[in-house]
Amino acid sequence: xxxxxxxxxxxxxxxxxxxxxxxxxxxxxxxxxxxxxxxxxxxxxxxxxxxxxxxxxxxxxxxxxxxxxxxxxxxxxxxxxxxxxxxxxxxxxxxxxxxxxxxxxxxxxxxxxxxx
Amino acid sequence: xxxxxxxxxxxxxxxxxxxxxxxxxxxxxxxxxxxxxxxxxxxxxxxxxxxxxxxxxxxxxxxxxxxxxxxxxxxxxxxxxxxxxxxxxxxxxxxxxxxxxxxxxxxxxxx
Numbered sequence: 291x292x293x294x295x296x297x298x299x300x301x302x303x304x305x306x307x308x309x310x311x312x313x314x315x316x317x318x319x320x321x322x323x324x325x326x327x328x329x330x331x332x333x334x335x336x337x338x339x340x341x342x343x344x345x346x347x348x349x350x351x352x353x354x355x356x357x358x359x360x361x362x363x364x365x366x367x368x369x370x371x372x373x374x375x376x377x378x379x380x381x382x383x384x385x386x387x388x389x390x391x392x393x394x395x396x397x398x399x400x401x402x403x404x405x406x
Numbered sequence: 407x408x409x410x411x412x413x414x415x416x417x418x419x420x421x422x423x424x425x426x427x428x429x430x431x432x433x434x435x436x437x438x439x440x441x442x443x444x445x446x447x448x449x450x451x452x453x454x455x456x457x458x459x460x461x462x463x464x465x466x467x468x469x470x471x472x473x474x475x476x477x478x479x480x481x482x483x484x485x486x487x488x489x490x491x492x493x494x495x496x497x498x499x500x501x502x503x504x505x506x507x508x509x510x511x512x513x514x515x516x517x
Contacts, residue, residue: 320503332496332508333449378448382503394498394506395465396441398448 295397296379302403309366311400313379314359320382322355322362323394327376336364336377369404376401408433412497412509419487420517427482427512429497435507437500438480439464440472442493443511449496455480456502487516 297312313322321340325333337353339346339362346353352365366373380394410431419425431438439454441464451464455474469491471483480499484491492515498506 323505325508330494330511330513332510333498333506335505335507338505380506394439395451396449398446 296377296400298400299398300401300403302405303369305369305371305404305406307369309369309373309402309404311364311377311402313362313364313397315379315381316360318383319357323380323382324351324353324364325378325380327378327399329375333378366402371404371406374402374404408507410497410499410507410509412495412512414512415510416513418515418517421488422486425484425487427495427497427514429480429482429509430478431499431507432478433499433507434477435499435501436477437502438474439498439506440470440480440482441496441498442466443496444493452482487514489516492516
């Protein structure tokens with residue numbers, strides 16, 4: 291099944307700087323979602339962007355989606371130490387999965403470290 | 407409070423001893439899913455269910471079973487666990503096509 295791939299695998303920045311993570315995927319999707327995971331804990335949903343949307347904001351988060359390039363980016367502005375976590379993109383292609391709902395297909399994540 | 411619960415949270419067992427990890431959601435979601443997370447491999451889907459009595463294989467179903475007799479519950483069954491099933495397991499639920507809500511995870515060690 292298709293998979294999102296995040297880039298970079300790891301990112302370390304200073305507190306207050308902006309962090310950008312990218313995600314690429316392979317086939318048509320219904321939506322793309324970003325999740326955050328603190329070490330060993332459950333995933334927390336951040337943003338869902340539908341295939342007919344190009345940009346979405348939520349607080350300090352900005353997500354873009356380019357379906358022609360099959361890519362998305364997550365921007366975290368004015369980063370804080372509490373943003374240290376792993377970030378995953380996940381693609382949802384349930385309308386393209388032949389009647390079944392394959393559910394989300396996750397990438398391997400970007401590990402973000404915010405240095406105080 | 408809307409949530410997905412999993413039990414147990416931690417489990418150490420031995421090869422071949424059948425076990426069940428329970429998952430329950432209180433949001434009336436049709437869709438439920440199980441994932442395993444391993445270092446360097448990210449999250450991989452094991453099984454999913456679109457509704458009661460409807461289940462299907464994900465990417466890594468070998469060695470696992472599931473059932474969906476009630477909408478709120480989606481247990482994961484390991485009939486004969488092996489060491490390669492040592493992993494961190496997550497249950498999730500959602501409306502179809504919407505954000506998924508994840509449980510807190512079950513850390514399983516098979517000796």
